[in-house]
Amino acid sequence: MRNTNVPLSQLAKIIRSKNAGPFRLTFDVIFDNDQAYELVRDSKALNKTAIGKAFSVDETQIASIFAVNSARAIKITMFRPVDQGSVGETDSYGCQQHVPLLDIKIPAPMKTDYE
Amino acid sequence: MPSITVLTPTGTLGYGFGIEAFKRGMALRPDVIAVDAGSTDPGAYYLGSGKPLVSRYSTKYELTTLILAACSSQIPLIVGSAGGAGTKSHVDWTAQIVREIATENNLKFNLATIYADVSVERARKAVKQREIQRFEASFALTSEVLDETVSLVAQMGHEPIVEALRQGAQVIIAGRAVDDCAIAAFPIWRGADPAQSIHMGKVLECGAFSAEPFAMDVMIGVVNGSDFILEPGSLDRRASLESVAAHSLYERENPYIQVGPGHNLDLHQCAYEQVGQRSVRVSGAIYEENPEYWVKIEGARIAGYRTIFIGGIRCPTMIGNINEILEQVRQNTISYFKPNDIQIEYHVYGRDGVMRGLEPQKTITSHELGLVIEVLASNQEMAHGACHHISGTLLHEQWDGQFNTSGNIAVPFSPSEIDSGPVYVFSAYHLMKTEGAMELFPINFEEV
Numbered sequence: 001m002r003n004t005n006v007p008l009s010q011l012a013k014i015i016r017s018k019n020a021g022p023f024r025l026t027f028d029v030i031f032d033n034d035q036a037y038e039l040v041r042d043s044k045a046l047n048k049t050a051i052g053k054a055f056s057v058d059e060t061q062i063a064s065i066f067a068v069n070s071a072r073a074i075k076i077t078m079f080r081p082v083d084q085g086s087v088g089e090t091d092s093y094g095c096q097q098h099v100p101l102l103d104i105k106i107p108a109p110m111k112t113d114y115e
Numbered sequence: 116m117p118s119i120t121v122l123t124p125t126g127t128l129g130y131g132f133g134i135e136a137f138k139r140g141m142a143l144r145p146d147v148i149a150v151d152a153g154s155t156d157p158g159a160y161y162l163g164s165g166k167p168l169v170s171r172y173s174t175k176y177e178l179t180t181l182i183l184a185a186c187s188s189q190i191p192l193i194v195g196s197a198g199g200a201g202t203k204s205h206v207d208w209t210a211q212i213v214r215e216i217a218t219e220n221n222l223k224f225n226l227a228t229i230y231a232d233v234s235v236e237r238a239r240k241a242v243k244q245r246e247i248q249r250f251e252a253s254f255a256l257t258s259e260v261l262d263e264t265v266s267l268v269a270q271m272g273h274e275p276i277v278e279a280l281r282q283g284a285q286v287i288i289a290g291r292a293v294d295d296c297a298i299a300a301f302p303i304w305r306g307a308d309p310a311q312s313i314h315m316g317k318v319l320e321c322g323a324f325s326a327e328p329f330a331m332d333v334m335i336g337v338v339n340g341s342d343f344i345l346e347p348g349s350l351d352r353r354a355s356l357e358s359v360a361a362h363s364l365y366e367r368e369n370p371y372i373q374v375g376p377g378h379n380l381d382l383h384q385c386a387y388e389q390v391g392q393r394s395v396r397v398s399g400a401i402y403e404e405n406p407e408y409w410v411k412i413e414g415a416r417i418a419g420y421r422t423i424f425i426g427g428i429r430c431p432t433m434i435g436n437i438n439e440i441l442e443q444v445r446q447n448t449i450s451y452f453k454p455n456d457i458q459i460e461y462h463v464y465g466r467d468g469v470m471r472g473l474e475p476q477k478t479i480t481s482h483e484l485g486l487v488i489e490v491l492a493s494n495q496e497m498a499h500g501a502c503h504h505i506s507g508t509l510l511h512e513q514w515d516g517q518f519n520t521s522g523n524i525a526v527p528f529s530p531s532e533i534d535s536g537p538v539y540v541f542s543a544y545h546l547m548k549t550e551g552a553m554e555l556f557p558i559n560f561e562e563v
Contacts, residue, residue: 014361020368022155022541023251028364032357055473068370070387071360077368081472083253085158086540087418087458087491090471092158100475 005105008046011036017098020077022084024063025094027076027101037072045106046074054100057081076101118339119302120145121315122348125331126322128152128194129169129177136323136333136348141184143335147301148185151294151320152209153196155413155541156366161199163266163415163539167208168199175212179220182213182286186222193276193287195297200413201268201290203232209288217563224286226563227279229556231290233267233412237555238547246548250374250411256545263416264542270411272376273313274552276300282560290556291413293375294320298336307338310402313380315343317373318362318397325362326352342398344390353393360387377408377552408551414543419458419491421535422502426509426524428484432516433523437463437484444508448501455492457501462487486524495534502532 009015013032020026029046031037040046052059057078066075082088091097122145125132129152153161153168161168178194185192198205210228217224239261241247247256254260261267271289273296279287280301289297298316303309315336318325323332326347333348345354363382364370373380385399428434445459464485467474488505492498510522549555 018366019156020366021251022159022544023253024368026364026366026368028361030357030361030364054475056475057473064368066370068360068364070385071364071370072357073361073364075364075368075370079253083541084155085160085538087489087538088460088471090462090469093156096469097473099470100473103475 003107003109006108007102008040008104008106009102011040011106015098015101017094017096019084019094023080025078025080025097027098029074029076029101031072034072039108040074040106041067043106045104046076050104051076051078051101054104116307116340117305118337119147119305119307120335120337121298121302121319122148123298123319123322123334123336124148124150124177124181125333126151126320126324127154127169127331129173130331131173132177132322132332133349134180137180137184139350140333140335140348141188144188145190145335146305147191147193148181149193149195149298149301149319150181151195151297153199153201153291157199159415159539159541162202162268162413163417164537165202165204165266167205171212174209175216178212179216182216182222183220185286186224191280191285191287191301193289193297193300195289195292195294197288197290201231201292202266203230203290206230206288206290213286213288214563224563225283226561227282227284227287228559229271229275229279229287229289231268231271231292231556233269233547233555235261235264235267238267238412238414238543241547248409248546250544250546252541252544256543260416260542261414264414265416267412267414267543269547269555270376270413271556272296272378272410272552273300273303275556275558277304278553279558280304282558284560295373296375302338308341308402309378310380310400311338311341311343311398313375313402314382314385314397314400315345318345318359321362321365323347323349323352324365325359326354327358328352329358342396344394344396346394354395356387356389356395359395359397376410377405379403379405408549409546410549410555412543412545412547414541415539416542418538418540419493420495420498421538422490422495422498423533423535424488424502424506424531425528425533426486426506426526426531428486428524429482430519430523432514432518434479434484436514437466437479440509440512440514444505444512447508448505451504452497452501455497457497458491459501459505460489462489491538495536499532499534506531
């Protein structure tokens with residue numbers, strides 16, 4: 001079987017960011033079918049190294065990654081680059097920080113299966 | 116165990132709800148109306164300044180609808196985290212609106228207000244006794260940080276609200292409260308399972324954000340035995356497995372453990388079941404009482420005074436040199452204003468205004484840039500002066516290849532500098548050990 005790399009945006013239904021308190025940014029990647037969810041979850045492509053690279057931060061800045069089966073979701077949380085509302089704040093609600101996740105590549109058996 | 120129906124009109128009091136959805140919800144004969152009015156999400160400003168998050172107009176408009184409905188149905192109304200941050204001034208401001216509504220509508224009821232302020236001395240004692248724990252904050256809570264703290268509250272659990280209900284309160288305006296607990300208080304008072312009540316509160320506190328399509332709107336929860344059922348007030352929305360599960364992730368790091376005052380909620384075993392087209396049944400939360408009662412405290416301090424300037428840049432020769440130009444002006448301004456401590460932040464929209472260091476796109480492709488200059492200083496006059504110095508310098512800055520020598524920035528406003536006042540940041544976001552659920556939360560009753 002041929003392998004190909006599919007951007008996360010073609011597999012997930014929702015990719016969103018938001019504050020989780022004033023010191024964390026949390027990202028929810030939610031899928032609308034088990035096949036896509038399990039593909040991404042089992043690929044382990046959403047790991048601390050890949051996410052750190054996508055956001056140009058050290059992987060130690062990624063606080064946690066949860067696979068939440070009941071919500072068909074991968075939940076990623078990172079430390080905020082600045083504490084919420086402090087000098088240098090650009091996004092008080094943290095709701096526009098999701099974009100680098102859209103292009104993370106997920107190894108998939110055949111791209112056409114997921115289009 | 117009794118079946119208790121809770122109606123939550125919206126995710127934040129003052130953010131609106133559909134009146135038809137509310138009427139439909141009231142027709143289901145809820146036992147209580149409970150709503151959250153606050154958050155840390157808009158920042159420490161409201162905590163520090165004591166100013167309300169939502170306008171007086173919106174708060175009064177919505178409270179009038181809720182109080183009239185609660186009085187005519189003879190059920191209590193509970194508002195948690197009044198005014199935005201739940202300080203004493205927020206509680207007093209909200210209570211004054213409640214009194215006005217009572218007078219204007221010839222209503223009589225028992226009003227309870229619950230304060231959630233913590234004195235700096237109380238927190239300092241906790242620091243000395245090592246009864247403070249780090250909780251997510253990037254800094255330690257020390258005596259020095261407390262010296263600078265201008266406002267300090269603790270998040271109450273359900274217990275003070277339960278006590279107010281026990282003593283006959285019909286309208287409760289609570290200061291800073293855990294959102295979930297403000298909504299869970301009534302069912303717990305009536306004997307419902309605390310695990311299900313608090314888990315239900317956690318979903319309801321955002322109103323119809325757990326429904327599809329989601330909105331600031333009416334949501335209804337019925338807690339019954341070892342589960343609860345969620346249903347939106349509006350017939351144009353439904354609760355689905357997807358919408359409720361997605362909401363279980365919202366604005367939190369750990370989807371499985373919810374730490375609350377005096378307890379933890381364990382959500383590992385939760386199960387979701389679609390009931391009909393528009394409702395979802397949730398079960399499985401486990402309530403673990405902690406032997407010690409720790410509360411989260413939130414404090415604010417002034418980081419400085421801010422002035423901003425907003426302008427636009429269109430010339431390609433300036434856009435091509437933007438990083439160097441801005442940096443040069445920064446250095447110039449810092450040395451000009453020495454020894455004053457001035458912080459300068461450039462928000463360059465079209466470059467990395469939204470994501471700054473997290474921005475993956477490193478090249479500018481836009482034909483124009485939006486520029487916000489932000490200056491922080493120890494007083495407003497200095498912030499204003501430095502901001503004007505920067506905008507004035509930028510306006511007439513020169514570089515090689517410049518075509519237009521008559522001015523570099525399109526300025527939409529006069530005055531071009533906007534003073535935004537004190538900047539508050541969190542000075543405490545920690546756990547503090549208390550003598551119990553009631554220690555920090557005095558209840559006052561009055562007949563209005």
